Amino acid sequence: MQSDVDIEFISRYASAAGRSTTSNRRTVVYITRDSITYIMTKFHLKAAKYGKDKVRFLKVVRDPVDPKHQDVVEMTVRVLLEGDIEKSYTEADNSVVVPTDTVKNTVNILAKENPVTPPELFAATLANHFPTKYPHIHGTSVSIIVHRWTRLSIDGAEHPHSFLRDGEEKRLVTCTYKRGEAFHITSGISNLLVLKSTNSAFHGFHECDYTTLKPTNDRVFSTEVEATLTHQPYNTLAAISIAAKSLEAYYQRARNTTLKIFAQDNSASVQATMYKMCEDILTHCPGVEEVAYALPNKHYVAVDLGAFGLDNSTPGKQEVFLPLADPSGLITATVSRKP
Numbered sequence: 001m002q003s004d005v006d007i008e009f010i011s012r013y014a015s016a017a018g019r020s021t022t023s024n025r026r027t028v029v030y031i032t033r034d035s036i037t038y039i040m041t042k043f044h045l046k047a048a049k050y051g052k053d054k055v056r057f058l059k060v061v062r063d064p065v066d067p068k069h070q071d072v073v074e075m076t077v078r079v080l081l082e083g084d085i086e087k088s089y090t091e092a093d094n095s096v097v098v099p100t101d102t103v104k105n106t107v108n109i110l111a112k113e114n115p116v117t118p119p120e121l122f123a124a125t126l127a128n129h130f131p132t133k134y135p136h137i138h139g140t141s142v143s144i145i146v147h148r149w150t151r152l153s154i155d156g157a158e159h160p161h162s163f164l165r166d167g168e169e170k171r172l173v174t175c176t177y178k179r180g181e182a183f184h185i186t187s188g189i190s191n192l193l194v195l196k197s198t199n200s201a202f203h204g205f206h207e208c209d210y211t212t213l214k215p216t217n218d219r220v221f222s223t224e225v226e227a228t229l230t231h232q233p234y235n236t237l238a239a240i241s242i243a244a245k246s247l248e249a250y251y252q253r254a255r256n257t258t259l260k261i262f263a264q265d266n267s268a269s270v271q272a273t274m275y276k277m278c279e280d281i282l283t284h285c286p287g288v289e290e291v292a293y294a295l296p297n298k299h300y301v302a303v304d305l306g307a308f309g310l311d312n313s314t315p316g317k318q319e320v321f322l323p324l325a326d327p328s329g330l331i332t333a334t335v336s337r338k339p
């Protein structure tokens with residue numbers, strides 16, 4: 001060997017590749033052509049995943065009794081694979097590459113053959129598929145965006161097959177899975193824009209020589225909700241299938257709680273209101289381990305109309321506000337159960 005560094009390189013490569021044995025505090029390293037190539041380059045592939053992003057589909061689900069009564073689900077899916085794929089990067093050997101085109105086809109095929117709701121179950125179905133089908137693929141990371149299609153109501157009656165895009169809110173799901181380990185699932189809400197015109201205060205805050213903010217008992221509170229639920233790990237796809245109803249219920253509870261507490265809380269601050277939301281979700285969703293929120297405080301500032309003899313500044317008289325595009329506050333929190 002030329003140097004200690006090379007020995008360290010060889011040992012690290014050999015143990016990563018399962019080409020070393022240790023007994024009686026002695027490590028025996030098997031040197032192969034791969035390990036020599038590896039040493040010569042002086043670099044190593046620290047992490048790699050690949051797959052298809054932005055795979056979009058709409059699934060039409062027909063009622064078996066009344067086929068004109070339908071549901072629709074529109075998703076944008078990302079699937080990334082990891083495993084023994086190193087030589088596709090380091091040796092230009094594509095034999096280990098399941099093409100991203102195949103990954104895209106798989107999303108469509110599995111969407112045809114399986115339920116796509118709740119999205120947590122479909123994400124896990126996809127995550128499970130690749131390490132099960134391809135021995136050299138060890139893990140999958142799936143992210144799904146569910147786009148809103150809300151059933152149309154015509155003259156007070158729900159229409160059987162017509163839908164409305166009511167806002168840019170998205171439902172987000174992630175599932176990561178490594179063969180032999182548990183499925184890790186998150187469910188999220190994003191781009192849910194809300195505003196309340198009173199019952200929001202902010203006073204008693206820290207004041208110093210840099211403070212200009214005035215305490216208020218009555219302000220506009222608007223935010224664009226980003227919330228993430230981290231579910232307990234699930235050991236098998238079958239367990240997720242059994243929990244499918246609960247996973248759907250947890251997401252619905254989180255969304256309803258967010259809206260209800262936003263509307264009903266006499267807010268002392270974004271921080272305090274957000275914490276109440278987290279407490280409610282953790283109380284009612286036993287399979288949720290952790291709740292995280294990121295809430296921008298989208299400021300609305302009362303316009304000063306004093307120059308025109310109009311009182312738009314006294315509390316209770318503020319009516320015309322300037323929506324500030326930026327800056328906004330940004331309040332985040334992650335709340336979990338005490339051990």
Ligand SMILES: O=c1[nH]c(=O)c2[nH]c(=O)[nH]c2[nH]1
Binds near residue numbers: 271297329
């Ligand atoms: O609810 C709020 N939290 C803050 O931390 C903050 N800071 C600020 O200027 N306004 C507000 N409002």
